[in-house]
Amino acid sequence: MSRMVIIGGGPAGYEAALVAAQLGSEVTLVEETGAGGACVLSDCVPSKTFIASSTVRTSMRRATTLGVTAEAITVDAEAVHRRVKDLATQQSEDIWAKLVKAGVRYVPGRARLTSTNSHFSHRVNVTPQDGEPYDIDAEVVLLATGATPRVLRDAKPDGRRILTWRQVYDLETLPEKLIVIGSGVTGAEFASAYLAMGVDVTLVSSREHVLPHEDVDAAMAIENVFSERGMTIIPNARAMRVLATDDGVEVQLADGQTLTGSHALMTVGSVPNTAGLGLTEAGVETGPGGFISTDRVSRTTVPGIYAAGDVTGVHMLASVAAMQGRIAMWHALGEEVKPLKLQTVAANVFTDPELATVGATQADVDSGKVPARAVTLPLEGNARAKMSGHTDGFVKLFCRPASGLVVGGVVVAPKASELILPISLAIQHHLTVAELAQTITIYPSFSGSLAEAARQLMQHEFE
Secondary structure (H helix, E strand, O other): OOEEEEEOOOHHHHHHHHHHHHOOOEEEEEEOOOOOHHHHHOOHHHHHHHHHHHHHHHHHHHHHHHOOOOOOOOOOHHHHHHHHHHHHHHHHHHHHHHHHHOOOEEEEEEEEEEEEEEOOEEEEEEEEOOOOOEEEEEOEEEEOOOEEEOOEOOEOOOOOOEEEOOOHHHOOOOOOEEEEEOOOHHHHHHHHHHHHOOOEEEEEOOOOOOOOOOOHHHHHHHHHHHHHOOOEEEOOOOEEEEEEOOOOEEEEEOOOOEEEEOEEEEOOOEEEOOOOOOHHHHOOOEOHHHOEOOOOOOEOOOOOEEEOOHHHOOOOOHHHHHHHHHHHHHHHOOOOOOOOOHHHOOEEEOOOOEEEEEEOOHHHHHHOOOOOEEEEEEHHHOHHHHHHOOOOOEEEEEEOOOOOEEEEEEEEEOOHHHHOHHHHHHHHOOOEHHHHHOOOOOOOOOOHHHHHHHHHHHHHOOO
């Protein structure tokens, strides 16, 4: 029986533990914060629960445009935050129960590599929350310790006025005037949610537009919605210093401008949790940003030591972390496994509307990296979108010029995270736009726009 030690209990760690246990290994999982790790307790699950609460208010406001009278809607911050924390705790407890049922030895505490005796033995020192430290010799070790919000030297969070996204749920009331610093995915998501809750939001972007790493048309669509709903967006701006005052915050920008607000939310990236892991002692190499270097089957530079999730910096998505963890265990235990293929990974930005992408991008096509044809259909032409008042957004589909193979797509729409799946399936299974076009869709439906885009691309094949 193989002995496995997994350090970190987030999606990468707990999914890996379940796979290894299912395949008959003796598995010890060490996690400091609780089953599910930061993803479940303070990051992904809480933020998406918070966002879901905000969309309720948006839906009620939209009802007035559909002929339905909606009374004034207020947000009980304490109730929202309590729901966020309760759901996170429930999810953590469910994961813990699943691990224990599978036979995983779950240890609350910390662990570190101390030495590598051979290719087949790695010593891990475990420091439990209750009890004395002890060593475990394991054939395989998985490092899945995640990442932590990046802290700037002159903008240190205090949990009161200057906040990371993990601290917002401790506020007793909603911010009166929130300054969000950073316009990447996390910044855009929280800015969108607070805006929907009626908060005065200013978004400081270091680039020309919000969501600089997303499809430019999609990013512009989201930015236009933000502006139309009253958000102040400051482009090409860099926050040099954030100061907490008696009743708010001051944000000093590089151009000399000073912004004032009640709170500042720092969303300037993440750093890997590698401190104290014993990487140097074990000979595990790190790459740019301090992230652990891995190959496509999650191996580090040391045989028998794997890494998965945010600590690798591959793609900071829970779905990718979970698959990295599973792949690591399948590979370590000699199971048939396919290397991680990022081209088929779908990603979603949980703004309102949502933004989902998969496969080839507009930048790939424009640069000539991926030869492709494209069709973009605005949602304003979709019957279901008109009925529900959701006309901000579009569907974009990419296919190979000759064969018509679907190679990528972008969706900006309500529940884009669900609508992207047909495009992901098409890419994964090498479907053509003709095959997608000939699939019957429900009428009226948002997904009808996907089939219509495919039909238009199919027509071009015969032109």
